[in-house]
Amino acid sequence: MNGRSGWKRVRPESSGGAGSAGVARSAGVAFRVRFFAACALLASGCSVSGCHSGTTLAGAAIPQQKTYHLRGKIVSTDVSTGKVTVQHGAIPGFMDAMTMPYPLAQPNVISELHPGDMITAQVVVNPSSDGPLSAKLDQIVVVGQARPDTRPTVQYHVPQVGDVVPDFALLNQSGKIIHLDQFRGKVVLLTFIYTRCPLADFCPRMSENFSQIDQALAKDKAAYAKTHLLSVSFDPKYDTPAVLRSYGGAHTGRFTEEDFRHWDFAAPPVAELSKVEQWFDVGVTGDSSDPSSIQHSLSTLIVGRDGKVIAWYPTNDWKPAEVLQAVEAAAG
Numbered sequence: 001m002n003g004r005s006g007w008k009r010v011r012p013e014s015s016g017g018a019g020s021a022g023v024a025r026s027a028g029v030a031f032r033v034r035f036f037a038a039c040a041l042l043a044s045g046c047s048v049s050g051c052h053s054g055t056t057l058a059g060a061a062i063p064q065q066k067t068y069h070l071r072g073k074i075v076s077t078d079v080s081t082g083k084v085t086v087q088h089g090a091i092p093g094f095m096d097a098m099t100m101p102y103p104l105a106q107p108n109v110i111s112e113l114h115p116g117d118m119i120t121a122q123v124v125v126n127p128s129s130d131g132p133l134s135a136k137l138d139q140i141v142v143v144g145q146a147r148p149d150t151r152p153t154v155q156y157h158v159p160q161v162g163d164v165v166p167d168f169a170l171l172n173q174s175g176k177i178i179h180l181d182q183f184r185g186k187v188v189l190l191t192f193i194y195t196r197c198p199l200a201d202f203c204p205r206m207s208e209n210f211s212q213i214d215q216a217l218a219k220d221k222a223a224y225a226k227t228h229l230l231s232v233s234f235d236p237k238y239d240t241p242a243v244l245r246s247y248g249g250a251h252t253g254r255f256t257e258e259d260f261r262h263w264d265f266a267a268p269p270v271a272e273l274s275k276v277e278q279w280f281d282v283g284v285t286g287d288s289s290d291p292s293s294i295q296h297s298l299s300t301l302i303v304g305r306d307g308k309v310i311a312w313y314p315t316n317d318w319k320p321a322e323v324l325q326a327v328e329a330a331a332g
Helices: 107-112 203-218 221-225 241-252 270-279 320-331
Strands: 006-012 029-034 036-040 066-078 083-088 098-103 118-126 134-144 169-172 177-179 187-193 227-233 263-267 300-303 309-313
Touching: 169 241, 187 203, 187 320, 203 221, 203 227, 203 241, 203 320, 221 227, 221 320, 241 263, 300 320, 309 320
Parallel strands: 187 227, 227 263
Antiparallel strands: 006 029, 029 134, 036 134, 066 083, 066 118, 083 098, 118 134, 169 177, 169 263, 187 300, 300 309
């Protein structure tokens, strides 16, 4: 992260099913561009007061960082300025539909974006001490490629409702090999993280959401017995059982007293990592030896008692209360 950008090409995609949390997917060949690019609201005639649903007034409290979901089409790219102009739909709670340029922190990424590409992205808006807001594009995904000039090197599976989850083996926080099939008969809530993730809206947010759900389920003994939580690390070289035990105990709130009977923290073997990432549609770039370089997508699933996908959430905008309700309903 920290301004490092990465991209990769992926598989042909099919239309998203239930639980896709609003991320549209194309039916043709697509590729993903994953990067974190700083940008300002610099569209012609577009100021904060004109684009933001709530004008910042003198003396008013500066808003906290917020994240919004964007979907749109690239209109043009300007290599000389490092800007990409995007025609996007309305961003609820932030701005109306419009066309505006976004400057990129890494201008070389422009070579992978073309006019006509359909994209989705997370727009992270940060407060500024001098009044105007600044924003950045996060998790840009090309869902419709205008120039399908390359073949995907890696084929990613997009989880669909009804898919049978493979019986992957994982090494958990207790140094034991666990298999996904061993949770048959229970509803499993599964997500992907890595313990060194520095972005509050990504892995830490997933773990905090899971903590809230775990505590809520603990209040109902029947539901607690019929459910299980599983946080899977895609950084097995660093996230050893000892690291996962410490991280997990901190997030359950029981620290060294945690028995992990209801919530496992685990990682696949290095040799199996790519298979796990590809099946669950987790895109990861960067070098584990440099955690600041790691960039990744998100993937959270509800798996039914029969081992089949009930819902899939590929972004960070799902609400713990809504997922909790879905988990409880599936558990009966």
